[in-house]
Every structure is written in structure tokens, then in C-alpha cells.
Amino acid sequence: MLTRSEYKLTRSELAQRYFACKLCGANGEVAFGAQGSSGWTRDGMFVDNVHAQVERAAEVDLRTDAMRTQALIRCPTCGRRAPGAVRWVAIRIGFWLAAGVGLVAVGGAELVIGAGGCAAVAIWQGLQERGRFKRARGAVILQLEPGKVPEPEAPPPRPVVRRQLAPPPELPPARVVSAPAPAVQAAPDPRAPPKFLVDPDKS
Numbered sequence: 001m002l003t004r005s006e007y008k009l010t011r012s013e014l015a016q017r018y019f020a021c022k023l024c025g026a027n028g029e030v031a032f033g034a035q036g037s038s039g040w041t042r043d044g045m046f047v048d049n050v051h052a053q054v055e056r057a058a059e060v061d062l063r064t065d066a067m068r069t070q071a072l073i074r075c076p077t078c079g080r081r082a083p084g085a086v087r088w089v090a091i092r093i094g095f096w097l098a099a100g101v102g103l104v105a106v107g108g109a110e111l112v113i114g115a116g117g118c119a120a121v122a123i124w125q126g127l128q129e130r131g132r133f134k135r136a137r138g139a140v141i142l143q144l145e146p147g148k149v150p151e152p153e154a155p156p157p158r159p160v161v162r163r164q165l166a167p168p169p170e171l172p173p174a175r176v177v178s179a180p181a182p183a184v185q186a187a188p189d190p191r192a193p194p195k196f197l198v199d200p201d202k203s
Contacts, residue, residue: 027147028142072085077148093126
């Protein structure tokens with residue numbers, strides 16, 4: 001009986017990379033740990049030089065891990081990570097979780113095994129990302145040309161709200177009312193006797 005062998009190669013190195021912060025302009029050189037794995041590869045008739053194949057796969061995975069780990073290193077000047085680095089971590093994990101939920105929603109109980117496989121890959125991916133965060137925190141800055149921390153933008157001025165007065169009410173047109181002038185009585189004569197002493201027949 002012909003038996004086949006499986007091969008897996010894991011590599012690790014102290015990666016040294018140049019960096020340039022796109023937010024504050026700092027640049028320099030940083031050293032951090034990077035890890036790569038080829039995964040299991042089975043030897044067989046259709047596999048040409050399995051040893052070279054696993055070495056190549058481990059090298060590619062090592063470079064990918066170094067690139068993703070470097071993106072999680074905080075800039076020593078502004079303290080920020082590369083734009084979108086954390087978002088891509090969530091995408092790489094969330095993709096497998098969404099795939100598992102989709103399998104259950106489409107196939108029901110028949111695809112539970114496939115959904116479980118997606119969940120296992122999501123957990124494995126989460127452990128990978130956790131290791132990258134840990135190695136990013138332990139990175140060492142070898143050379144640094146500090147950048148300039150951008151000043152916080154001033155809030156835009158508040159718009160001036162002017163109160164609008166209500167339009168004046170529409171009043172009816174004014175009318176001129178003419179009235180007779182009051183009669184003016186003449187002042188009594190102080191030398192005249194009182195009225196009750198005057199004989200009405202002689203008046």
C-alpha cells in the first residue's frame with residue numbers, strides 16, 4: 001500500500017521595515033516579529049517538489065503577516081495606526097462568520113457542518129489577528145524622524161439665526177369722520193343780576 005506524506009513548514013523572523021506615517025509624516029525603521037506557515041501539503045503524483053512548494057507558501061505567508069502586523073503598529077509621533085488597518089482585521093474575521101450564517105440561512109440543517117467549518121476558520125483567523133496585535137505592541141523603533149502632529153480642526157462657526165418679525169397686520173384704510181363743532185357759550189356778564197331776580201316777563 002502506497003502511503004503519502006504531509007508536509008508543513010512554519011517560519012518566523014525579526015522583520016525590519018521602513019515606515020512612513022501618512023497622518024503626521026513621521027518616518028523611520030521598525031523591528032517586529034513576523035510568522036508564516038505553509039499549511040499542510042500532501043505529497044503525491046501531481047505534486048512537483050513538495051519541499052519547494054511548502055517553502056514558497058511559508059515565505060508568502062510570512063510576508064503577508066509582516067505587512068499586516070506592520071499596519072497595526074502605532075506611529076510613535078501621533079499614536080495612530082495605518083488608515084483602515086483595524087477595519088481590515090474586522091473584515092477578515094467577519095467574512096467567515098457571515099459565510100457560516102449564510103450557509104445556515106440558505107441550506108438549513110443540511111449545511112450545519114459547513115457553517116461549523118466557517119466558524120472554526122473565523123476563530124482561527126481571530127487568533128491570528130490577536131497575535132499580530134500583540135507583536136505590533138512589542139515593536140521596537142530603530143530610527144525615527146518625528147512628524148508633525150496635526151492640530152485639531154476648529155469647529156465650524158455656528159450660523160447666525162436672525163429672528164424674523166411677523167408681518168404687520170393688515171388694517172382697514174383710515175376714514176375721515178366729520179363732526180359739527182361744539183357750540184361755544186359766551187362767558188356770563190359779572191355785572192348782571194342773578195337770573196332768579198330777573199322778571200321773566202320783562203326779559
